Amino acid sequence: MARILITSAIPYINGIKHLGNLVGSQLPADLFARYFRARGHEVLFLCATDEHGTPAELAAAKAGKPVEVYCAEMWAVQKRLSDGFRLSFDHFGRSSSPQNHRLTQHFAGRLAANGLIAEVTERQFFSKADNRFLPDRYIEGTCPNCGYERARGDQCENCTKQLDPTDLINPRSAISGSTDLELRETKHLYLRQSALRDRLEAWIDSKTDWPVLTTSIAKKWLNDGEGLKDRGITRDLHWGVPVRRGDEPWPGMEGKVFYVWFDAPIEYIACAKEWADARGLPDAAWERWWREDKGAADVRYIQFMGKDNVPFHTISFPATIMGSGEPWKLVDYIKSFNYLNYDGGQFSTSQGRGVFMDQALSILPADYWRWWLLSHAPENSDSEFTWENFQASVNKDLADVLGNFVSRVTKFCRAKFGETVPEGGEADAHAAALVAELETRVRAYEGHMEAMEVRKAAAELRAIWVAGNEYLQSAAPWAVHKEDPARAAAMVRLGLNLVRLYAVLSEPFIPDAAAAMLAAMGTSDRAWPGPIGEALAVLPPGHAFTTPDVLFKKIADEEREDWARRFAGRRD
């Protein structure tokens, strides 16, 4: 039994996430958390909301609410939706928690003590109308290169030229439109990542099993231009972790906060403390997951994220940990995902294009989405959601292959033997062939899950379901029953046991259906299968079961067409 720490990239607080966000981190993280738990490992699975930064402040202002209130409300919304998708977090925390405040300040203090913080005075645009310093991206103006009038301070969308906000002609605030901007001097803290470059590179070089997508992004940052650049870790904002040097004030940094990308990954750790605090556990309970000197040396730590998050998890956050000089756990494996596109384009939060988590749950059960998203996870390249593909996959895989299997076994048994596992008869050659096939396929399924190959695992699981239908077809208990009811009884007994086995194996992908199948079989035995022959003898003759309702209702063409129209454009 191993100890496995799993974190999902923490979703930004601002708004409801779409299916692309879900499949990029939280959902696959949940798949493996469930799988490793089912295999008997000790798992701590953490996620949280990422609450700080300019967009949260602006969204709160737009909603006419104090930012603390806005974030608390949105946290509750995201919590409800993650529950709806059956994301089995041990704790769903908040980067604005007191625990994260203290820990972020602690890391900053340690980094300063180790000479890894530089104080830099720079000039930034301040908008009097907005009463705030503006990030580059929140300044608009005319591009000096192509004349495009809505160029942003970091880059012109029209000609793609990299810009500095001071390059813009007629700069204005992207928030208010105000042109009353002035350059003001302001002091900020920089994390001296450059001093840790060689250690970071050696660490990344040691990760030979990481996907190309992950290491190539990290390498780029280490070797780009003159090498790894130092990174500003403070901002002139109100909403965030106040800059402090551990427990001490930081002279000259009053009124400033840490940059969201400094405090957000630290929340992975603080979230564990939130988890312990919420349960009244001592610090030792969470430190044994995070401190190598306090029991975490044998923890395997896996992070899940979209590809856009990779630099922060391979460079900035490890630099923070290494630079602290304290034995915090570094990540062992990063599973990163490409993007899910929507029907020929991108999901768009701003345009309301695509399906968002709340909408998805309002039209179909979580298992439908979980199955499609995971079996089509964008592991090697961007993948695409279309309603036609979704309908076809869900109807075929869940309704026809799995759901109908459960249906035909239970209904046949009820009609011929009643709702009790029938006795009599013995396993025949058909049964032996099935057991042999499942022995191979279940071990292959485990192999894909251990290797964290989501799509391959899904394909193997589906093949395991198909094997049940093949068995029934070849054994044909409905024909055998006419002459030899005992032989048919043995076949049905095996079929009912298959339903239980499928529930156990499928639980990481489709937990609700798995629970319904176990409930129908009248058992709570969800032990992961050892030898398949034994796993198919768990339900003994005489054991009562119930015939479940339709496990998966099919998606009709009219529904599909209706949804395709509803989610094509503006969100209502």
Place this chain on the structure above:
RNA sequence: GGGCCCGUAGCUCAACGGUCAGAGCAGAGCGCUCAUAACGCUUAGGUUGGGGGUUCGAGUCCCUCCGGGCCUACCA
């Protein structure tokens, strides 16, 4: 501009440099009648984006062109 990834059957995807490039879906044919008009079997689909090269051997490695995508450090 720079870096990286991807391009394989109508669709979604596989394939340590090594049998005849494989699965699922959709299509065609047959079978079954327990079942959500479900299931099973068989079958047809390919100049692996184009061109050049390395190699006994290339979907895989190199060069180049075309197409799509991501990142490029102050959105997060």
